Amino acid sequence: MNYGDFYRSFEPEPFYLERGWMIGGGRIGGKAKGLSFAHHVLEKNGLLEDVHMPEYSFVVTTSAFDEFMELNGLWERLESLREHSDAPELYRICAEASLPPSLEEPLEKILSFIEVPISVRSSSTLEDDVNLSFAGKYATVFSSNAGTKEARRAELESAIKMVYASTYNASAREYKRKHGIKWGGERMAVLIQPIEGRRYGSMFYPEMAGAAFSKVFRRPSPRIRKEDGVARICFGLGTRTVDRAYARTFYLTNPNLRPEGTKPREIVTHSQEHFDYVDLDERKFSSLHISKHVKEVLKKHKMASAYLEWFSENSFHWIHTDRGNLVMPRPVFTFSELPSRCPKLFSRLKALLSLFEEELQLPVDMEFAYEADSDRLTLVQLRPLSVYDDRGRVEIPETPxxxxxxxxxxxxxxxxxxxxxxxxxxxxxxxxxxxxxxxxxxxxxxxxxxxxxxxxxxxxxxxxxxxxxxxxxxxxxxxxxxxxxxxxxxxxxxxxxxxxxxxxxxxxxxxxxxxxxxxxxxxxxxxxxxxxxxxxxxxxxxxxxxxxxxxxxxxxxxxxxxxxxxxxxxxxxxxxxx
CATH class of the missing domain: 3.50.30 (Glucose Oxidase; domain 1)
Known part of the structure; x- marks a missing residue:
């Protein structure tokens, strides 16, 4: 069997059909396929009680995308944008277009089931492939799902159209050009799920979110085993683990290792201080500096001292310490005690990565949410991992x-x-x-x-x-x-x-x-x-x-x-x- 053939042969549709989550008669795309495969592996190995999955995962298949393009005459209009980076025009065209009538009842059904904020994710037919991931090329849109019924519906429709528009954005076009993929040869499906997390007043977010990888192809030290994997974890929504923002990197060979160094100033330079959430009052994705929310975090998160510390005079201090003796204390997410306070999280991640790689017969990456006080791990995405081609040791000659x-x-x-x-x-x-x-x-x-x-x-x-x-x-x-x-x-x-x-x-x-x-x-x-x-x-x-x-x-x-x-x-x- 050739590289990746096993995953390519997997049939993901029954998972969605059996639950009434499949909308339309088209294809479901790469992201939806990965989630279906994850459920198959967890169920097969009796792990669905230990590792949770989203309560709902509705897929709007590619047939709706085709209807959207035909109904609004967009094939020709968007073709004219192919050689340009006119993103505002691209998104304006799609925002003003109408969704097909075939989505009328399914979207009402989705909103009747999901009452918390929603993530609307791309699931292109090219995405999360064995060889090319298209990671980050298409949109994921957060919908607050708050307000009146009409407001919730309008927000969901807008999110779907933004995902459709992202099919043709400049980065996706360039990625296809570079890898020799013919223009127009893809279709976009959409994955609609409740966001994992809890409500805290007007804020909604998971305590922690992360991305984990079964192989480490770029290691900060030879002491790190490539086979042990790595995870990136942040407080709040997981956007900071996949963007080049601050998040804590844990090498699963030794989760206590810090690639940035061990000195307090080195640690604080690489530590998260802002976190992301859904603002239910303002009905939007928002970010906040932790200094404005420390009291609330300490009050509502019992395990806060595992990941939050005060930084003062080049030293770290326990987050519950008396600040009267500290000079200009600054709260930062160091995650210093997370490996010792939540050891099951890391052992579970390591075991899951190994299992998924074995079952997929390819290196994998996954995204997850985690509630520390209840030790609840929820898997929200699984896909093949792009492989870095390490060609062996390179000799560096003496150079003036x-x-x-x-x-x-x-x-x-x-x-x-x-x-x-x-x-x-x-x-x-x-x-x-x-x-x-x-x-x-x-x-x-x-x-x-x-x-x-x-x-x-x-x-x-x-x-x-x-x-x-x-x-x-x-x-x-x-x-x-x-x-x-x-x-x-x-x-x-x-x-x-x-x-x-x-x-x-x-x-x-x-x-x-x-x-x-x-x-x-x-x-x-x-x-x-x-x-x-x-x-x-x-x-x-x-x-x-x-x-x-x-x-x-x-x-x-x-x-x-x-x-x-x-x-x-x-x-x-x-x-x-x-």
Whole structure:
């Protein structure tokens, strides 16, 4: 049997048909298939009492999508947007369109069953495939499901149309182009589920949410076993585990290990401070800084001290301590005591990942919600995991210091990119001086568009693709899709630090595209950020003064065993314009 054939042969529809959850006669798509397979495995192994699943999972099949496109004459209209990144126009067209009459009664039925906030998830026929995940390319929309019956219905319809529109967004189009997928060859199904969580006044959220992976293809240390898996966990809705925002990474070889370091300042730099929830009064997705909600969290969450601490004067303190003796205490989600207070969570995750991988016959990733006080784990998604192609150890030759442009000494996986002809560089001294973060990202994207036939090196401060532009350039997938290596610069004085946020949609893209990753921490022993090279070497101007384009001949060599990675200048007499 060929790679992935077993999962491809699995028939997911009976799970939905038997429960009356399947709407329409079309296909159910990848995300819905993964959930059906998860239920099959849990039921087969007698685990449905230990691992919960959403109470309802309705699937609006691809036949409704076809009706939507036909009814509103959208095939031709959206075709005209194919070569453009006109997202506002795309979403406006779909928002003003009408859903097909065939959804009238099914949507009423869904709202009669689900009384809590709703997640409306994409389930494209291309999504969560054995080889290509399309992770994060399409929309997941949260609906508050609050207010009058008419308001609830309008909100649900709007969410479905947003998911439909995301079929044609710029990142999805570029992902298809890069992987040779023909335009128009996909259809979108929609998965509608109650959001896992509880109501706290006007707020609705799970205590914790996470994503877990059965293999660790990019390890911060050789001590981490690739086979043991890894999880990313946050407080509140799980958006922060899959976006490049702060969440706690737990390597299941040793959940107490912190890849960011053990010093309090290192920990606090990488710790979650905002959390996401559904605001039932305002009927929208919202975020809040934990400092504005500490009393409520301590009152309503019995296990809060397992994941929440005060940070003061470069030390952490018990969250229930008397703050009168602390200087400017700052609450942060460190999750320091979670492994010892909730050991069953980690043993269960490790066992589940192993079981799902064995049954699927492929590495897997899953998303879940967790209530610590009741030790309730709910699985909300399962899919095949994109596999990073580790080609074995790479030997790094002795190189004159002036030819070493970058050198990193941790969070390095094996890989090489030789003979790259360009470096795209975002100057950390210019980035952030003005609040034109999106302009910088668009300038990077413009350069990326000119390099569809090569793999270049991308270098910039902080985290590429960050949801917070103060932490790094907020590029989208289509703006960095041709890069062969992403280098992230840690600039302490700017509060910008790389993070191996393995398991985010961003890193799943790197794995799927075999893109190398190199973090470099300026000032750290063993690391090199050769500012003299970047300031003294000729470059070409781009659409933004912070973005430079260097021409030459460059090698990227990453040795995961010694945890050393370098970018070397092999140019001889390279010329450019400054």
């Amino acid at each position: 210091p002036d030819e070493v442009i970058l050198r990193g000494s941790r969070m390095v996986a094996n890989g090489r990119l030789e003979g790259a002809r360009h470096i795209v560089y975002v100057d950390p001294d210019i980035y952030g001086k003005r609040p034109d973060f999106s302009d910088v990202a668009r300038a990077v994207g413009d350069v990326n568009d000119t390099m569809k036939d090569e793999r270049y090196i991308l270098v910039g401060p902080g985290r590429w693709g960050s949801s917070n532009p103060l932490l790094g350039v907020p590029v989208r997938y289509n703006e960095i899709s041709n890069s062969g290596c992403l280098a992230e610069l840690g600039i302490p004085q700017k509060g910008m630090a790389p993070e191996l946020s393995y398991g985010t949609h961003f890193f799943l893209d790197l794995d799927g595209d075999n893109t190398l990753y190199l973090p470099v921490f300026e000032g750290e022993k063993g690391d090199v950020f050769n500012r003299e090279w970047f300031d003294g070497h000729p470059w070409k101007k781009t659409g933004h003064p912070a973005v430079r384009l260097y021409e030459g001949l460059f090698d990227v060599l990453l040795d995961g065993e010694s945890e050393v990675g370098v970018v070397i200048d092999r140019s001889v007499g390279g010329k450019g314009e400054k």
